[in-house]
Every structure is written in C-alpha cells, then in structure tokens.
Amino acid sequence: xxxxxxxxxxxxxxxxxxxxxxxxxxxxxxxxxxxxxxxxxxxxxxxxxxxxxxxxxxxxxxxxxxxxxxxxxxxxxxxxxxxxxxxxxxxxxxxxxxxxxxxxxxxxxxxxxxxxxxxxxxxxxxxxxxxxxxxxxxxxxxxxxxxxxxxxxxxxxxxxxxxxxxxxxxxxxxxxxxxxxxxxxxxxxxxxxxxxxxxxxxxxxxxxxxxxxxxxxxxxxxxxxxxxxxxxxxxxxxxxxxxxxxxxxxxxxxx
Amino acid sequence: xxxxxxxxxxxxxxxxxxxxxxxxxxxxxxxxxxxxxxxxxxxxxxxxxxxxxxxxxxxxxxxxxxxxxxxxxxxxxxxxxxxxxxxxxxxxxxxxxxxxxxxxxxxxxxxxxxxxxxxxxxxxxxxxxxxxxxxxxxxxxxxxxxxxxxxxxxxxxxxxxxxxxxxxxxxxxxxxxxxxxxxxxxxxxxxxxxxxxxxxxxxxxxxxxxxxxxxxxxxxxxxxxxxxxxxxxxxxxxxxxxxxxxxxxxxxxxx
Numbered sequence: 001x002x003x004x005x006x007x008x009x010x011x012x013x014x015x016x017x018x019x020x021x022x023x024x025x026x027x028x029x030x031x032x033x034x035x036x037x038x039x040x041x042x043x044x045x046x047x048x049x050x051x052x053x054x055x056x057x058x059x060x061x062x063x064x065x066x067x068x069x070x071x072x073x074x075x076x077x078x079x080x081x082x083x084x085x086x087x088x089x090x091x092x093x094x095x096x097x098x099x100x101x102x103x104x105x106x107x108x109x110x111x112x113x114x115x116x117x118x119x120x121x122x123x124x125x126x127x128x129x130x131x132x133x134x135x136x137x138x139x140x141x142x143x144x145x146x147x148x149x150x151x152x153x154x155x156x157x158x159x160x161x162x163x164x165x166x167x168x169x170x171x172x173x174x175x176x177x178x179x180x181x182x183x184x185x186x187x188x189x190x191x192x193x194x195x196x197x198x199x200x201x202x203x204x205x206x207x208x209x210x211x212x213x214x215x216x217x218x219x220x221x222x223x224x225x226x227x228x229x230x231x232x233x234x235x236x237x238x239x240x241x242x243x244x245x246x247x248x249x250x251x252x253x254x255x
Numbered sequence: 256x257x258x259x260x261x262x263x264x265x266x267x268x269x270x271x272x273x274x275x276x277x278x279x280x281x282x283x284x285x286x287x288x289x290x291x292x293x294x295x296x297x298x299x300x301x302x303x304x305x306x307x308x309x310x311x312x313x314x315x316x317x318x319x320x321x322x323x324x325x326x327x328x329x330x331x332x333x334x335x336x337x338x339x340x341x342x343x344x345x346x347x348x349x350x351x352x353x354x355x356x357x358x359x360x361x362x363x364x365x366x367x368x369x370x371x372x373x374x375x376x377x378x379x380x381x382x383x384x385x386x387x388x389x390x391x392x393x394x395x396x397x398x399x400x401x402x403x404x405x406x407x408x409x410x411x412x413x414x415x416x417x418x419x420x421x422x423x424x425x426x427x428x429x430x431x432x433x434x435x436x437x438x439x440x441x442x443x444x445x446x447x448x449x450x451x452x453x454x455x456x457x458x459x460x461x462x463x464x465x466x467x468x469x470x471x472x473x474x475x476x477x478x479x480x481x482x483x484x485x486x487x488x489x490x491x492x493x494x495x496x497x498x499x500x501x502x503x504x505x506x507x508x509x510x
Contacts, residue, residue, distance in 0.1 A: 010392070017277040020388060021308065025272065053276060071405070104392045104402070112401040131388050131396035131463075133275060137265065137359040141386035146367040147359070150326070154411035155428075161406040173410075208386075 003125045004031065004091045006118055007098040008105035010132020014045075014209035014229075016052040018133045026130055027054045030098035032061045032090045034083065036110055038069050045229075046100035061095075063087070067110050069228055071160070076113075084117055091125050102229075104134035108158060108179060136177060138207045139231050142214070145202075146235075148175055159232070163187035170195045176234040182226035189222045197234055205230035258380045259286060259346045261373055262353040263360035265387020269300075269464035269484075271307040273388045281385055282309045285353035287316045287345045289338065291365055293324050300484075301355035316345070322365050324483055326415070331368075339372055346380050357484075359389035363413060363434060391432060393462045394486050397469070400457075401490075403430055414487070418442035425450045431489040437481035444477045452489055460485035 007026050012018035027033065027050055037044035044064060065083040068075045087097050105111040106129065118127060136156060140147045148154045152174035159181035162169070170176055170191065181188055181203070192198040203215040205227035215221055218232065262281050267273035282288065282305055292299035299319060320338040323330045342352050360366040361384065373382060391411060395402045403409045407429035414436035417424070425431055425446065436443055436458070447453040458470040460482035470476055473487065 010396075012275070013386075015277070017280065018275050018386065020267070020273050020275055021279070022270070022272040024276070104388075104396075106395045106401045106403075107392070108403050108405070108407075112404045115399065115401075127399065129396040129399050131268075131273065131392040133359075133386050133388055134392050136391060137362070137386040137389050140361040141265075141359075141384040144370065144382060144384055146361045146370075148361075148363050148411060148413070149367045150363070151413055151416040152363075153413075153417070154409075156403060156409040156411070158403070158406055158408075162408070 001092075001094045003122065004094050004096040005126045005128060006087070006091060006122075007096070007128050007130060008101055008111040008115060009098050009130045010101050010104040010134070011046050011049045012133040013103050013135050013138035013207050014049060014212075016049055018138070018208060019050060019053050020130070020132065023050075023130050023132060024053045026128075027098055027100070028057055029096070030060065031095035032063060032087075032097045034063050034065060034087055034097055034099040036065050036067045036083075036100065036102075039066050040064070044100075046102050049102070050100055061090070063090075080110075080113055080117065084114065084121060087114075087118075088121060091122060101132065103138075104132045104136075105129050106131075107134045107136065135179070135207060135229075135231055139177070139204045139233055142204060142207045142212065143202055143233060145233065146175070147177075159184050159188060163191060166191035167195055170197055170234060174236050176232075178232040178234070180228060180230065181232045182228050182230045185218075185221050185226050188232055189218055192218065192232075192234065197236065200236060201232050201234045203230065203232055207231075256347075256349045258377065259349050259351040260381045260383060261342070261346060261377075262351070262383050262385060263356055263366040263370060264353050264385045265356050265359040265389070266301050266304045267388040268358050268390050268393035268462050269304060269467075271304055273393070273463060274305065274308050275385070275387065278305075278385050278387060279308045281383075282353055282355070283312055284351070285315065286350035287318060287342075287352045289318050289320060289342055289352055289354040291320050291322045291338075291355065294321050295319070299355075301357050304357070305355055316350075318342070318345075335365075335368055335372065338369065339376060342369075342373075343376060346377060356387065358393075359387045359391075360384050361386075362389045362391065390434070390462060390484075390486055394432070394459045394488055397459060397462045397467065398457055398488060400488065401430070414439050414443060418446060421446035422450055425452055425489060429491050431487075433487040433489070435483060435485065436487045437483050437485045440473075440476050440481050443487055444473055447473065447487075447489065452491065455491060456487050456489045458485065458487055462486075 155173040410428040414433040
C-alpha cells in the first residue's frame, strides 16, 4: 500500500486569519490532523488558531499530542515517540497526516524533530512543509518596525541560550530578535543596559492574538516571569533612511 | 474628511496560495491597490501572486508604480515620490490604499521606505501592516531544512553588503541566509570555501514559484549572474539532533 503523505503546516502566529490559503486547504483535506498541546488539560494553541478556518471535516481524525514546554530530552523523547508511533500507524495505512505548527514549521518547532525522525522511520513517506507566517514577520508587523532595511543585518537567537554572549551580537547586528525570552528577561535587560540599547528594545508576547502584550519600557519587566511565546526586538535604527537621506556620516554603516 | 487607511500587505514568496486569509480580505476590500513593478514593461510579480485570489473587484482602482531594481537613491527617490503623491491623493480623499509587497512587508522591502515617508507626510493616516510568508520561511520549507532548531542561531544578511565580512558570521551562526545574492555569488562562494562550508550551502531562487531553482553545488554558480530573487542558505548542522541524541561532545554547542 502506498503510504500517506506527511505535512508540516505552519498555522501562523496566532490570529486565525493569518493562515495561508494553502494551510487551510491541506488541513481540510488531510485524513488526520496531528495537533500539539502543552498538556492534556490545556487547549491547543495551534488548534485554536486553525479551527475557525478548518472546522469540522467529516471523517477527519484529530490526534492531540502533549509536548511539555521543556527542553529536557527525558521529558520530550517519550512525547515524540508517542506522536511518531500514532502518526506512523496512520501513514503506513495510507492516510495523510498534517501536523499543525504554531507560526512556521521550521522555526524552533517540534516539527523539526519529527521531520528528522520521520525520514529515518519512514523513508518511503512523502513529506511536504507548508510555510507559515512566523513570529519573525508577525512581531515587526505589530510594532510597525522594519525587520531589515537596505544594508541591515538581522540576528535571531533563542534567548535561553544567548544571554551570556548577547552583547557582541547586539553590537554587530541592526536588528536582534530574542525568541522565547520569558524566563531570562532579567539577564536580557542587563545585556541591553550594558550596550546602551535598553531604550531600543520592545517586548511582545502572543503577537496578533487577543492576549497580545506590548511593553516598550522593558526595564519594567526585569523581575517578571514572562510569557513563553514572547520576543524582544532590538532595533539599533542607526542606518534607517540611509538611502533616503543620501550621503552622511552614517552612510558607511559605522556606529 | 476622515482619510483612508494605508495597508502594507505581504503577499508571500511567490505561490498564489501562500497568501494569508487576511491579505486576501484586505486586498479585496481596499479602494485602491498600489502595485510595484520593476518597469512599465514588466509584469508585476506582486500582482501575479495576488491576482488569482483577489481577482477583479468592481470599482477598485489599480495603480502600478515602477521601482527600479536598484539601491541608487537618485533612481529610487523619484519613484517613491511619484508613488507617495498618487497614494496621498487617494488617502486624503478618504479612500483606503493597499500596497502589495512580495514576501513580507518589512523584510528589505520598498514598503519600509514608504512607511517612514507616510508617517511624516500624513500623520493622520492610520496604517496597518499585514505580515506575510517571507522567503525566510519559504526557502527552508522548500529545502525541508530547519531555519533554527533548539539552541541554534540565525543570521540574515543582504548579500551585497555582507560578502566582505562574511567569514566570522558563517563561523558564529548555525544558519546564515544571504538574501539577494545574485550579483555577488563569486565572492560568496569564495567566503564559503574559506570557511569549509561550501558543501553546506544551497542556492534557491524564486522559491515556491513555477520558476523555482535549487542548486546544491553552489560552486557551479560561481560565474553565473544569478537571479535577483535568490538566497544562499548555509546550515552548519553541527548541533542537529542535540536534544534527541542526549549528551555527547556536541552537547555544549562547541564546534
């Protein structure tokens, strides 16, 4: 029997209307939806985003999987194994499986791990990745600041593994995005103060959702335990208008 | 009279079904579509992407603007002025204007300049940015490689202003995206060879369109004049599977 196709579908950052037409089509046509959630007691964010456009499809199976919000392999590995076993059973029976990913499938997501494992487990299974609007696009849109412009450079860092050597990155890049900054805000604010960039930073959590929060004085967050779905955007903005202003002392990009 | 609203709408990387539901809705409802193209003899890529979903809307005006593919302010400034004048006339007459952006509106796009100018010219005009699937998401999806995973870091650079100091970036980041690499392929390949990463680089142009081109041996491109809508993706991939493999010599992220 020809196995079913596996899809990794980015459902966008939070607002249901930021799904792509392709995502809606794939999610409506798949035999099985594989849907991550933080625990069996939690509503799935990915499904909350997709449900308004996908709705109830006759005969479609929804599989919910619990992926703890952790980087601890001993917690994650059993969750991945459970998901892979259940998905494999459907795929090898010829059923298509669409795995829903918050944001984009290939930006720090569970699907990256599943993709690697899927290739090893089921080399005969065809895989398609449907790109989505990631927080990398959504957060600048919400703030109406450029991600990058003209000659600018962008660094994207997972905050939990970047606070120790954040200063040189902040100094060398025009825009720095610190993802999942929630648990390390204090250290991130300290690095921003050391580089004199604390006024150039903005905190955004749950962008494009009803719970969206924007904090422009990030010093006030120093002691907060912030949201998991959160980002710090740091814009030096020294080269802004470079092309519009013509020549000038900033024109060589020096700081 | 209340002025019309200005929208910057990312239409995605090239495939018409990678528009978001919100983009389709905004583009159908706007009184005026402002559509960039490379010259008056060229088909607009942005409109080619959006047209299948947007179609002909009764009473909707389409304004085409020529933005030369250049970074030369003396060529671009008159083009921006023409576009701003025409858009302003409509906005101040109470008509909504949606500016179409290939990919995402805030990633190295014309809209970044228009946004800055709009705020100065028409402080009373409400602005909304509709994020789109950018090439930063689309190219990894096409290649089925992670943009970032676990503890990895991503650098995004405009190739034309990055080839001279590319080596340290390639050494410090797990994924490097070199955008608009077309005119500097020779220098980019030289930097990749110096860092021993030439086998870790992939060239993609016009991702998700019918003209999509993927080249896995980028040395063969050294002498080509490549496409403007092109990207080099460099993945060190040293930490891949870090969480899945558990502990080991790679676990501290050292190289």
